[in-house]
Amino acid sequence: MTxxxxxxxxxxxxxxxxxxxVATVGITGYAAxxxxxxxxxxxxxxxxxxxxxxxxxxIESTKSVGELYAPVSGTIAAVNDAVEASPxxxxxxxxxxxxxxxxxxxxxxxxxxxxxxxxxTSES
Amino acid sequence: MTDTxxxxxQSPLHDAHVAAGATFTDFAGWQMPVRYSGDLAEHAAVRxxxxxxxxxxxxxxxxxxxxxxxxLDAALSGRMSALTVGQAKYTLLLDDDGGVxxxxxxxxxxxxxxxxxxxxxxxxxxAEVLRDRAEGYDALVExxxxxxALIAIQGxxxxxxxxxxxxxxxxxxxxDDALGALRYYRALNAVYAGxxxxxxxxxxxxxxxxxxxxxxxxxRSLWDALxxxxxxxxxxxAGLACRDTLRLEAGMPLYGHELGVDILPxxxxxxxxxxxDGHDFVGRDAVLRGDAPEPxxxxxxxxxxxLASEGKRAGRAGYDVLNGDGAVVGRVTxxxxxxxxxxxxxxxxxxxxxxxxGTSLGIDVRGTRIDATVVPLPFYKRESNT
Numbered sequence: 457m458t459x460x461x462x463x464x465x466x467x468x469x470x471x472x473x474x475x476x477x478v479a480t481v482g483i484t485g486y487a488a489x490x491x492x493x494x495x496x497x498x499x500x501x502x503x504x505x506x507x508x509x510x511x512x513x514x515i516e517s518t519k520s521v522g523e524l525y526a527p528v529s530g531t532i533a534a535v536n537d538a539v540e541a542s543p544x545x546x547x548x549x550x551x552x553x554x555x556x557x558x559x560x561x562x563x564x565x566x567x568x569x570x571x572x573x574x575x576x577t578s579e580s
Numbered sequence: 581m582t583d584t585x586x587x588x589x590q591s592p593l594h595d596a597h598v599a600a601g602a603t604f605t606d607f608a609g610w611q612m613p614v615r616y617s618g619d620l621a622e623h624a625a626v627r628x629x630x631x632x633x634x635x636x637x638x639x640x641x642x643x644x645x646x647x648x649x650x651x652l653d654a655a656l657s658g659r660m661s662a663l664t665v666g667q668a669k670y671t672l673l674l675d676d677d678g679g680v681x682x683x684x685x686x687x688x689x690x691x692x693x694x695x696x697x698x699x700x701x702x703x704x705x706x707a708e709v710l711r712d713r714a715e716g717y718d719a720l721v722e723x724x725x726x727x728x729a730l731i732a733i734q735g736x737x738x739x740x741x742x743x744x745x746x747x748x749x750x751x752x753x754x755x756d757d758a759l760g761a762l763r764y765y766r767a768l769n770a771v772y773a774g775x776x777x778x779x780x781x782x783x784x785x786x787x788x789x790x791x792x793x794x795x796x797x798x799x800r801s802l803w804d805a806l807x808x809x810x811x812x813x814x815x816x817x818a819g820l821a822c823r824d825t826l827r828l829e830a831g832m833p834l835y836g837h838e839l840g841v842d843i844l845p846x847x848x849x850x851x852x853x854x855x856x857d858g859h860d861f862v863g864r865d866a867v868l869r870g871d872a873p874e875p876x877x878x879x880x881x882x883x884x885x886x887l888a889s890e891g892k893r894a895g896r897a898g899y900d901v902l903n904g905d906g907a908v909v910g911r912v913t914x915x916x917x918x919x920x921x922x923x924x925x926x927x928x929x930x931x932x933x934x935x936x937x938g939t940s941l942g943i944d945v946r947g948t949r950i951d952a953t954v955v956p957l958p959f960y961k962r963e964s965n966t
Contacts, residue, residue, distance in 0.1 A: 490603070492614070492615055492619045493618050493620045495620075496892035496893055496917065498893075516893065516917070517619070518620065518825050518919060519821045519825075520896075521896060543892075547618065
């Protein structure tokens with residue numbers, strides 16, 4: 457199946473790929489499209505403790521500022537340096553090279569399946 | 581009005597935008613394209629080649645009759661009677677307190693005929709105020725916005741593209757020559773697909789360009805013809821997102837950001853659009869007094885400046901401007917990372933004491949102070965004009 461269907465989602469337009477206690481997080485193509493061309497991302501430093509639902513970063517486009525929410529509680533294990541240097545990766549490959557952070561977690565909260573997330577975005 | 585929810589209005593070009601893969605936004609009750617390929621690419625196309633904008637949501641209000649010129653003189657901050665036929669003027673509609681109800685471009689399209697172009701969000705207010713102010717004059721105010729589509733072609737390649745559009749002809753002379761001779765802020769009557777079309781050399785991007793007022797029925801065919809003609813020259817459809825960064829770089833005020841009923845024209849650097857000499861109009865006395873229209877406004881007593889910063893993080897509308905001690909001395913009204921210049925720019929209203937070019941200030945970007953320097957407006961100016 458497509459990569460899209462293998463991921464989990466939040467209502468704040470993050471995608472999550474969780475495996476072995478590490479969650480890779482990015483924003484969805486829909487969110488990137490709504491935001492416009494991303495020109496700057498501000499991400500937390502590795503080692504930072506984060507709590508699910510809290511704002512942990514900012515994604516600026518030419519037009520506006522979007523917030524990145526932590527989908528899980530835990531510790532930042534890695535930050536995508538490539539996207540800090542080339543923010544346009546968030547637009548060109550949001551589910552791949554445009555990933556933002558990796559979070560080490562102990563409990564994974566309930567997240568949305570692709571169909572549920574799609575239902576959410578088709579309303580707007 | 582009815583009880584039903586307001587429906588989003590669609591441009592006569594809506595299907596063309598859908599086919600081009602546009603993302604839409606709600607703008608003043610209209611569903612308008614915010615971007616097609618991407619903000620930065622569209623922005624760059626306008627600066628280096630050309631971009632095509634659908635502005636059908638704008639208001640087109642005609643003022644007609646033997647006293648149309650007198651009525652507009654009394655209603656607006658500039659002297660519209662001084663325009664020759666075919667000439668245009670940027671002007672302001674002020675309230676009794678000198679506050680800006682809207683900024684307008686007025687075209688004199690005949691001896692007894694003016695076209696007033698208003699911002700989409702203000703169309704009804706402008707028509708109503710003009711109607712009130714035309715009372716007692718032998719003049720008629722007609723809001724014909726629904727019967728006029730508006731397409732703008734902006735960028736250095738605009739003229740060349742427009743000159744080659746098939747089916748576009750001059751009313752009296754060859755369209756090629758007519759467009760070549762058309763000066764900035766002038767209008768030209770032409771014919772497209774058998775229908776009259778008004779071509780004006782105006783715009784809101786800081787580039788050379790044209791605005792085309794056309795019947796809604798002919799809009800789609802003109803839009804397609806322009807895109808086809810301009811494809812080889814780099815013309816792309818351009819959305820409202822890049823329009824905003826373009827006008828910001830060009831230092832052009834936007835209603836609701838740099839202009840509003842709480843702002844006097846001089847505060848926004850628009851004293852030149854206000855002709856108080858031998859010209860009486862609504863708001864004149866208030867403008868001469870210079871008192872803030874709304875003293876409690878955050879912008880009262882403050883003046884518009886340009887701010888330039890380093891890095892990538894931009895101040896946005898509503899952010900505080902700070903002095904060296906961290907005290908709030910102003911407010912950002914528009915801001916973005918400038919696609920052309922590569923650094924953040926912002927327009928802000930600040931206390932006159934810190935408005936001088938070169939002054940070091942700060943912007944509170946969501947809790948982080950970024951340094952900003954007062955710079956002259958516009959941020960970007962095209963190299964030459966023809």
